[in-house]
Amino acid sequence: MNAPTGRRRAIAKALTALLPLAPYADMEKIRADAGAVHMKSLPPSIAVWLATIAHIRHVHTDYEKLLAEGYDRDSARFFVMEQTNRVLTRWRATRLLQDEGEE
Known part of the structure; x- marks a missing residue:
């Protein structure tokens, strides 16, 4: 993570608030991804959320497997x-994914 110290602290705080029981190895990967250069324009809480969802989705x-079977990204994500959401719940996340049709 090449983010400045203040941003690193903000990312760490957002990560702890969002995922109080996530395993250390997962948290470290999410922390690194949230601090990536392409995330620097986002608020730390948004960067952590996006990094979390991407990490869970891929790992x-x-x-x-669905992508390899030919599903498009949106279908695979659905x-x-x-x-x-089961992983987020297991990690006691303060937020879950919602279907775009839900309010």
Whole structure:
């Protein structure tokens, strides 16, 4: 993570608030991804959320398998939403994914 110290602290705080029980290895990967250069224009809480969802999707769900089977990104994301929310719940996340049709 090449983010300035203040941003690193803000990312760490947002990560702890969002995922109080996430495993250390997962948190470190999410922390690094949230501090990446392409995320620097985003508020730390948004960067952490996006990094979290991407990490869970790629590491803890069947997302990659669905893509390999020919599903497009949006369809694969739809089909792994429940798996993603189960991981978020297990980590006691303060936020879950919602279907775009839900309010």
